[in-house]
Amino acid sequence: MKFLNKIGPGPLVAAAFIGPGTVTVCTLAGVEFGFTLLWAMGLSIIATLVLQEMTVRLGLVHGKGLAETVKNQIKIPALKIIGITLIICAIVIGNGAYEAGNISGGVLGLETFLAKSTYSFLRIEINFLSILLGFIAFIILFLGKYKIIERALVSLVILMSISFLIAAILTKPDLLLLLKSVFIPKIPDEGFLTIIALVGTTVVPYNLFLHAALVREKWTTVRELRTAQIDSFIAIILGGIVSMGIIVCGAAIQGASVNNAADLALGLEPLYGEFATYFLSIGLFAAGISSAITAPLAAAYVSKECFNWKGGMKSKKFRMVWMLILLLGILISSLGFKPIEIIKFAQVANGILLPVVAGFLLWVMNKKELLGNYKNSLIQNIFGILIVLTTLILSIRSLDRVFQWNLF
Numbered sequence: 001m002k003f004l005n006k007i008g009p010g011p012l013v014a015a016a017f018i019g020p021g022t023v024t025v026c027t028l029a030g031v032e033f034g035f036t037l038l039w040a041m042g043l044s045i046i047a048t049l050v051l052q053e054m055t056v057r058l059g060l061v062h063g064k065g066l067a068e069t070v071k072n073q074i075k076i077p078a079l080k081i082i083g084i085t086l087i088i089c090a091i092v093i094g095n096g097a098y099e100a101g102n103i104s105g106g107v108l109g110l111e112t113f114l115a116k117s118t119y120s121f122l123r124i125e126i127n128f129l130s131i132l133l134g135f136i137a138f139i140i141l142f143l144g145k146y147k148i149i150e151r152a153l154v155s156l157v158i159l160m161s162i163s164f165l166i167a168a169i170l171t172k173p174d175l176l177l178l179l180k181s182v183f184i185p186k187i188p189d190e191g192f193l194t195i196i197a198l199v200g201t202t203v204v205p206y207n208l209f210l211h212a213a214l215v216r217e218k219w220t221t222v223r224e225l226r227t228a229q230i231d232s233f234i235a236i237i238l239g240g241i242v243s244m245g246i247i248v249c250g251a252a253i254q255g256a257s258v259n260n261a262a263d264l265a266l267g268l269e270p271l272y273g274e275f276a277t278y279f280l281s282i283g284l285f286a287a288g289i290s291s292a293i294t295a296p297l298a299a300a301y302v303s304k305e306c307f308n309w310k311g312g313m314k315s316k317k318f319r320m321v322w323m324l325i326l327l328l329g330i331l332i333s334s335l336g337f338k339p340i341e342i343i344k345f346a347q348v349a350n351g352i353l354l355p356v357v358a359g360f361l362l363w364v365m366n367k368k369e370l371l372g373n374y375k376n377s378l379i380q381n382i383f384g385i386l387i388v389l390t391t392l393i394l395s396i397r398s399l400d401r402v403f404q405w406n407l408f
Contacts, residue, residue, distance in 0.1 A: 020105020030250020
């Protein structure tokens with residue numbers, strides 16, 4: 001129990017970035033390129049470690065979340081309005097679109113065990129598993145206690161980690177080739193966009209807002225900074241290992257026709273037996289429902305900071321935001337809608353937001369009046385600049401894909 005008490009927001013951040021989208025990207029990376037892009041996932045984890053450590057320091061030392069700091073530090077009214085609008089659109093509306101994917105991913109995992117989950121009502125096809133997963137997420141969030149949310153997500157992360165790693169072990173990978181692929185970078189033909197996707201699905205914009213807010217729920221003084229940093233490092237590294245495990249699973253059926261993680265589960269069964277399928281499906285379920293909890297939570301925290309709402313997780317306005325995000329996800333997922341335009345908007349907003357947030361975070365972390373002796377070191381700034389440049393490429397790539405500029 002003492003060990004569990006020391007666990008903080010780190011696993012929640014890991015739960016947020018290992019959602020169905022990450023599972024799908026890692027699956028396709030393995031199917032298309034084998035172990036070749038494991039090094040890209042390693043670099044993505046390093047980038048995540050650097051940025052999330054900055055948000056931990058910001059939350060504990062400065063005592064304010066990233067959204068609130070953005071609002072306070074931008075002195076020009078017009079720029080402040082633009083910044084807040086961009087954040088609200090990308091995080092709140094964007095998470096509403098992606099919430100459907102989180103719930104749908106969890107449903108894909110459960111459908112391995114349940115033969116039928118879709119029923120007709122007034123000529124409308126409704127997937128009751130989407131409603132079930134949404135209800136579970138609702139209960140956990142409605143209780144409004146950080147400790148309950150934390151324990152639920154830690155349990156899901158442990159379940160997800162064990163499931164994916166066992167599935168990877170069952171494929172009996174070539175360990176020597178695996179290690180070479182982790183430490184020796186290679187960019188295969190047509191692999192650049194997949195590398196960008198691996199970074200983009202791991203370095204998640206809303207995690208930078210969520211983490212700074214959650215460390216203040218867990219800890220109250222800067223004396224606990226070291227504990228918070230260790231918590232973050234362990235959870236994110238574990239999340240990276242899990243992501244690599246998914247790539248390994250995909251590599252086991254390299255060259256097969258696979259479009260998502262559900263296809264991966266079916267592809268593994270004839271080669272490695274039904275156990276591999278079951279473990280992968282359990283992992284997908286855990287990934288989906290854990291992200292279905294963190295996405296609405298992040299949107300609620302961002303709204304609270306942007307609009308100066310008072311009260312905690314049980315306040316009416318806070319609950320109103322996460323309920324809206326969750327309801328959107330349930331409706332879109334259960335009715336089988338494909339929210340193409342909303343997702344396109346979310347991609348544009350997040351594509352613009354990611355380098356802006358990373359750049360602003362780097363700028364804030366060098367302000368001595370906010371952080372004192374806890375401001376960034378030279379090495380942290382070097383890593384931060386490299387990450388900002390990478391996220392800028394991600395931004396251009398996201399916009400290129402949406403508007404079909406054909407820059408890449």
